Amino acid sequence: MMKRLTLFLALLMPAWAIAQTPYSPYKGRKFEQLGNDLATPNVYRTGSGAPGHAYWQQRANYKIAVTLNDDKQRIDGEETIHYFNQSPDPLTYLWLQLDQNVRNKNSDTYKIAPSKIRPKMSDASIRRIIGHDLDLGDQIVSVTDAEGNALPYTINKTMMRVDLASPLKPGEDLTFNVKWGYNVQDRITMGGRAGYEYFPDEDNYLYTICQWFPRMCVYDDVNGWQNKQFLGNGEFALTFGDYDVSITVPSDHIVSATGELQNPKEVLNDVQYQRWEEAEKSEKPIEIVTLNEVKKKAKKHAKDTKTWVFKAKNVRDFAFGSSRKFIWDAQGVNLDGHHVMAMSFYPKEAYGLYHKYSTAVIAHTLRTYSKYTIPYPYPVAQSVEAANGMEYPMICFNYGRTQKDGTYSERTKNGMISVIIHEVGHNYFPMIINSDERQWTWMDEGLNTFLEFLTEQEWDSNFPSTRGFPADIVPYMKGNPDGIVPIMTNSEQIKQFGNNAYGKAATALNILRETVMGRELFDFAFKTYAQRWAFKHPQPEDFFRTMEDASGVDLDWFWKGWFYSTDHVDISIDNVHWYKFNTKNPEIENPIRKEKHRKSRHNMTTERNKNVASEVDQRPDLRDFYNSYDAYKTTPEQKEAYQTFMANLKPENKALLKENLNFYQIDFSNVGGLVMPIILKFEFADKTFQTIRIPAEIWKKNEEQVSKVFTFKKEVTNITLDPMLETADTDIKNNYFPRQAVPSRFEIYQNSRGARGASTGQNPMQKAKKHK
Template sequence: MIKKCGFLALALAVSMSSLAQQREENVNQRKFEQLDQELRSPNVYRTASGAPGHQYWQQQADYDIDVRIDDETQRLYGKETITYHNNSPDNLYYLWVQLDQNMRAADSDTYSSETSSIEDRMTIGSLRKIIGYDFDGGFKIEHVVDMQGAKLAYTINKTMMRIDLPQPLKAGEKMSFKIDWWYNINDRGILSDRGGYEFFPEDGNYLYTIAQWFPRMAVYSDFQGWQHKQFLGSGEFALPFGNYKVRITVPSDHIVASTGVLQNPQEVLTKEQQQRFEQAKTAKKPVIIVTQKEAEKKEKTKAKDTKTWVYHADSVRDFAFGSSRKYIWDAMGVDIAGKTVMAMSYYPKEANPLYEQYSTEAVAHTLRVYSRFTIDYPYPVAISVEASNGMEYPMICFNYGRPEKDGTYSDRIKYGMISVIIHEVGHNFFPMIINSDERQWTWMDEGLNTFTQFLAEQEWQRDYPSSRGPAHKIVPYMKSAKDTQRPIMTNSEQVLQFGNNAYGKPATALNILRETVMGRELFDFAFKTYAQRWAFKHPTPEDFFRTMEDASGVDLDWFWKGWFYTNDHVDIALAGVRYLQLNTKDPQVEAALRQELAQRNANHIARTRNQQAVPKTAVESNPSLKDFYNNYNEFAVSKQDKDAYDAYRKSLSAEERATLDASWHFYELQLENRGGLVMPVIVQWQFEDGSSEVQYLPAEIWRYNENKVTKAFAKKKKVKTIVLDPFRETADTDEANNYWPEYNQPSRFELYKQQQGARGASSGGNPMQRSRSNRGN
């Protein structure tokens, strides 16, 4: 029904609507209150703008390490000298060192705190968790001494070791000490872990990915003191920056991929390999340094002597390496801000042809895209190592991506491999350089990195099948049971649904900030500012939140509160729509509308049936019963009506007459926030003439009432349909209530013939296999 209203009455209704909403069911949950009470107070170390303060400081730890891998026993032996720089204003009476390998000790809290249950059907992996592992894991500390060889007292508390100092390490001073250790390297196929070895029974060789392999200094910071929270497996690492000199001794036919720059290529590489490496620096596509044929030859011979590879790395927070005689190695130079960075890949033959075709190209692509959105990549190398897993370290990462034995692969494997390479190489930026504390805030490295990964994926290929980033992909998680969720701002070891919470939800939130809340220009400037401010430093969530607001001029406290501190979800409903027009006061126009309405109201079912059931009414049978009103036309326009209208028109201003003549169509939308998470409202108007319009209403529309708002709109064309969030920008969990008129998308079901097959077995191969088979026929 079209409703008409007087000009003044409509104006009053619109102007008073916000005040009425404040009184109507307004349960204020303080969604637009500032975050001040949740954040640490600014100080001389960290400013209110989110930048490092004028007295910001951080510690430094330098390492000089000798490490040897015993390929017969799968054991690692190490000796290190740590030089610790106390740049803090505090005197330190003891130092804390991380012993991450101890999570694999028999009495580890990782095992004892892990929950388990017995099901009707159990995998061997699930049973191992109950039975336990027959593996002597963990660091074996031989000794801890000062530079004169005197023993230093130390106490091992599970995955942490406290070294008690004979005298305080004063502010501004440094000290050096030595640790000798060894440990048994775990089989990654049994003890799934970030590092370890993989055994290839076909050729009897090992591929080592060595990580968390040396006692490492814990972080001592201005905002928490020592970060010595135990390592249980999920929360990763907080580490200080430093310079590394590492000598890696392995079988002489092994190739070593490592953090840092190789110092002795003439001792460990053939002349031909050295020439290939030089050629790769200026090549337009990857150059193979160690060929598959060379690697296959070494798989059969297996040298018994050793070589030592020497690597140096400056300003890194960690160090990792891989070693195997199975490695194929390719490389190419990438120009980053005028400097050549070597993008490189190491992989066994089992990863070809995928790795040879895509890996190094994906590394180079990642460096280019991330450098544009954050900082120019500062290190001399970036390495992807195929190791059937996914984990990151400075300059090097371990990834998966193996085709079938016939060389074919599914699109899932292809894009999964490219995505994991982008993701793990991207971790060089978050958190290897922009060095957040992963032990506390996993989202600060995984979430920010997953978001930037999405940007890189979309620049790799149009319509790239990104698994995270677009708002609609997080909807199933957002609308799942609240007791299976945790807020993003939850400690890493207490997070439920780790992938959704630490990767997907924060990445989606940042994408919504960029595309819908802030816009790309403001977001990109603020995001880059954060990266530039905190490169080679230790940022906290406060620093990120404050920088994003400081550099953009956008108040985002409501956004951080909703997305990062609660389990609320987005469900904005179009609860009602009223369509109104101005009363023109033109007697001819208004009379015609009244007559149309009267005729429509008079046409009821009884009247229709009485046309035949009642041949004549009483008045029709007896004309004497008629009077004035039987011939009166209540819709006729009189001279007095016309004169009154002319007088009314003259009383209006020119602006009022123009508004009256514009034939506006007014729509009053009743919006409800049913999910609890306040968000901008995106309205798409589709008009009867086929055109459309999109309007963005900022989240502040909810500031007076967080649950219900009414908003009136004036349109020059008649509206056919109204849709909220038409481009699926906000992760709305119930799109069915986003339409006017109501629209129901039908679901589909399938009639199928029941088939029997092995549980979990794939069927039909992959499209590449089927294509080859068809060509053969």
């Protein structure tokens, strides 16, 4: 209801509250600088977020010869590691990662996994409780120096310490050798990133070989040796170097690996080699190894071997896939003059999807990520279909298989496109911008998922992205706080891993780009971060500081709310007060007062008494002057008083009165605790609209309640808070004035679950074929 300045009548709307209290370490201090919560700037890492003038990092080059035994599903290898101490510290020992030991039957990963007995349990659940007695894990044969002398070593679960005869001084380098082997696990039944998948109808195997060789741990200015145990969730912290790797496999296998193939003429037949050369120049995928060729050799297992040689420069890891089931297609991609080979490897089970989409998606991903970060620096990018989802430099393992008739569901198609974008995108985070995945999952998964979202939307403007849109993170953020932890949580302690490190982090960055900073400022700052830390080891504060330094926007309040707390967004419109100037003109004000009085006297009693004859109505002799007196009729005295008032009024105030403005005071409350900008859409009586954006700093003096007055010439009929759902507000029922009912729907469903990346039941393609 509209009010005059002399009146006060509020329309009060109750604030909506949640039952549990989120973790909010900055209550009352949300606009203070992060200060001591971030590491102190120094000569290695500056207060601007850039590497310091004395920044350093270690380097490790590898020469590896490995054999894959397809009969025994076993890896045996020898490696020479050339390690460079570029730190200012002498090193008396070196630490290596033995990630395969995570599958050892005595692994801490199995010991610390909580378990319960339930009335109904699957065989897989029971096996996890019983454990396994397989001979898995790294088997170290020897560790020797460059002259072949034994070096003492100690294995501590997934880590190995090699003791040096004398300290490795700053600026010195060291060469040593490791000989090892391990039995490859069944990845489909045991899970995990690496292993084999068995195809019983062909007696064939598809291998994804990763975390497969003893690798140097990172030694840096922040942690010293990063030798935190590998427990399964937290991934890897790795050192850059050059790789020269020889991979011996059955001669009918096709190998996809990190780096450039050095001997294509030796491992391909003449026709395949010709196709390989054509593919380098082609703008569309060309099959180097065709579907028919793979079908012909499916059940013919070669007994001899071939050795594939790959080299890779300045990478942090090396992985490969091997199988006689691989179809192989490739095309060239021009990235501002830099030529890249985009390649896909996939079994016939994925042909209907991968042949059409995989390599095209790789090319699109490289173009998009290069635009937002740095130009893709490597010569190769590969997608391997392995019913999986995992990333390594220049190679990733993905999913996307059709049903037996070649059809697929839309969900499978879009899921495949998403996972290829995501895993190829990991070439940037963390393969190039080399964060510590063992500690901070969000620094690679969150940043990468954000860019995946941008890439999906640029692939298809109607693409059904599942992470990135603010509304999609709402169910997680308004959930039980007992099941939520801050994004800034160690990888092994994260609850709801995907929602936290992937979804929330990506959504936060999208909101930062679209709502808080704007695209121009955000994109420049994000690109600056990528340029500063390409081929280096950034920490969280390097990202936070760079985003502020390059944009000129103070974002400490944003990092506190989105990354350090579990507060959620829920801003409520509590009260709306409508005011207009008291004009003092009796011909305007008296009718308003009269109508207000009439409404105040209108109630159930007066309504029901309308047709009841009163005593005064029946006896005119009881009536006098006041029965016909109109207290709201304008009198000459009132007119004269108004003329005097206007004569004495300042010209600027006369102008204000003539504008006939409407003043709306809106009272807000911050129910969720996470301070955010206030975005309001006003709808006017003439059906026009206006959107007003207020920065988050409006909460700086009071984080819980704030009021703001808005002035319009037109009357407001409706107000909507966050009209485009861009802040992840968890309760939109309190976002409206007047209040609006927000409908919800529910359904009855029967759950059915298939393998990862595969559709279940009949899909629309099958139905369409049936009706042709």
